[in-house]
Amino acid sequence: MSEQPKTGADMIDPTSIPMYKPEEIEPKWQARWETDRLYQPDRDPEKTKFYALTMLPYPSGDLHIGHWYAMTPSDARARFKRMQGYNVFFPIGFDAFGLPAENAAIKHNIHPGKWTYANIDRMRHQLKSMGNSFDWRSEIISADPKYYHWTQWFFNQFYKNNLAYQKFSPVDFCPSCNTTLAREQVHGDDRHCERCGTPVIRKDLKQWFFRTSNYAEELLNYDGLDWPEFVKTLQRNWIGKSRGASVIFKTEAGDPIEVFTTRPDTLWGVTYLALSPEHPLVEKITTPAQIDEVRQYQEQARHQSDIQRESVSREKTGVFTGGYAVNPVSGEHIPIWVADYVLMSYGTGAIMAVPAHDQRDFEFARQFDLPIKVVIHSNGQELLSPEEMTEAVEAHGSMINSGRLTGTPEEESFEAASRYIEEIGVGKESINYRLHDWLISRQRYWGAPIPIVYCQHCGVVPVPDDQLPVLLPDDVEWLPTGESPLKLHLTWRFTTCPNCGEPAERETDTMDTFMDSSWYHLRYLSPDYAEGPFDPAQYNYWMPVDTYTGGSEHAIMHLIYTRFFHKAARDCGITKGDEPMLQLRNQGMVLGEDGEKMSKSRGNVVNPDDLVSRYGADTVRAYLIFFSRWEMGGPWSSTGIEGNTRWLRRVWHMLLEPSFGEADPEVLRAMRRKTHQTLRRITYDFENFEFNTIVSSLMELLNEMGRAKNAGAFGSEEWNEAADIYLRMLAPVCPHIAEELWERLGKPYSIHTQSWPRVDEEAAKEDMITLIVQVNGKLRDRIVVEPGISNEEAEKLALASETVQQALEGRPIRKVIVVPGRLVNIVV
């Protein structure tokens, strides 16, 4: 590119050095490393293991720059750990089931499996071009029967241990296409089908669930985990624990209606009950006079999403059922309404309404002219009058108008009310969680079949473990017919009962792909193992995962599911320990050059293949590590990457191009000091995921070495040490150029099996330090002193400074603060 082509005469000139050609050295070393199985660790009880895991990609087509951004620092850190002497396992695979494959199949009339495996072939090739230290022996593909065999096996174990069950649950359904839709297939405010535009309805289907809510409390515990605070907060909010009371109201006919409240102290203020439109008791409670109106209301609610129903800005709607319930503490008869602001998916699907002290109930009561009863008196506030209130007062306070509990002060009201309802047998204190059980049924083709058979005689029969996997049939009609392809595959669907041998029918739903990704880190350990999901010997050595890296978009779903999965498997006797991943770190996102999210429609997508052919993988790696704080991400810059190209070219010439002369010992000592200071810094940065400063430190050291080289340092003992340490520090970031230069300097293959150098603290020590001198906190002078200088001496030197005396203007000194090794501050 930049240099003149070498002539034959140049080639034999010892001072002429070859060009840096990443396009030649990178494939060469990648092939060599693969042949030599450089990154394939075996279990070694003598060595401390380190399981570095990066989130497995979905094979959507091409490797995205985002994959590079996520994986490069993860790889660099795995390499760093390997050089530190750990036995490092860094596997990779593909999360290969999912809806995009089915969409592509419909669009291009190609089998989802064919599409997926073609993408995997391409992406595998692209992944290898990054020069990552993946152990490809361990590669898994979640759509492979050899993998989903064990996904199904896990389902069976959960079923056996009562952690899987069936219940009716609504799905979005297109009445025109006669098919269920995934959330992303429903578009627009009117929630229409993406294919035909018909507004969707909600339809109840019998579906499979895992009992995640059994683990809600345990999932709130992060003891011993080094996870980002924000991820833990997101998960805690998602789990949504609230402390309150469950209270049983009875209808006039005597049917119990259970409600959950966080404010048992407001029980005497309940003036109506509200049921969700889907609540099972609605039908029974509704009087004949109200039945038409109620049915109409339920019907319109079916067409709305929870999001729409929950929109706060919306006016409250509801209808009266005609039925009444009895307030268990006051004995008052209160009306029962149906209202869509009550969600079937939270609590019990029924609420006790306290308009005076809950804003939603207040709005509803005003809308429908229902009574408002004040039962809380906040300290120091005027007594509330229902007629004059313009909003609910949700503050706590002492209880009033509350029978025997009237006068209970604020601090005791929650406990007193809870105790009271328990005493009179109408309820008790309880905890409620927002976290639902995990719905794993998908009315889709491209997933692992749920290994269940329905038999007329035996009922629900799991396919026995020794008959797994239930293979996904290939010969299906995946074109849009309005039905799940598996339902139409009659020879697959109709089978015999594994129990009694009579005709039976298979479950035609497949499993949520989050199932596949909940345990892939275990299959990596022994991808060909046939006796179980993983080889216990491998498990005992490698688990748990030491560092898990990936995108924060998985902070909630995937990371809760995989934690649940581990705990559930533990309780089935399969896994050990309470948590699968000890340390978690999330990277940010690479944005387009315009600062917006990359997307094809915006035309701001950066293609990594182009970058590699233009700059080489090492430059792309270096730039991705350098350009922003990893956890932040930021916009791509096509000029910025040039800086990293220049840097690597400078490294190449710096180490290979000889120069002559003899350097001053002081120059050599300074270079050596900088070398060891940089080593200390970079070691710290690798440990702490501060990747961008690793590259800038390397640049700084190169600048220092350049100055030393100009002063004649090349070829000295100190120079050779600096070059050696430099390449070792460079190796995790830019593995190819480091290996090439390592070889050219005549060092033993491979640099990636070398040890991480040790800091020589003596060499890193400063001979002299600069103290800053402040007057009233303002910088006035700097003085160069011995590192061990006493406070008194430092103070004396500071006061002797001319500029300091000038700044003092003869004012009397009040105080002198000396921070050893840093500064002297004179306060006047």
Next chain:
RNA sequence: GCCGAAGUGGCGGAACAGGCAGACGCGCACGACUCAAAAUCGUGUACCCUCGGGUAUGUGGGUUCGAUUCCCACCUUCGGCACCA
């Protein structure tokens, strides 16, 4: 609305435990090399200035000898949740 993260030169970012703000890189300017350009190398580059200094880390307060860093309030951007009873 609630929860979380972040706001530093023209740009990306640095400042490890409260102590020299702007490391490193991009961009830009000037110079060297060149017939010329590219590449490369060198120098400079926050702002104001009366050349002594003054002002600057989203805004306004506070704590402190000293605040980009800690506390309070507010503004903006991004992400998550969104009538959660």
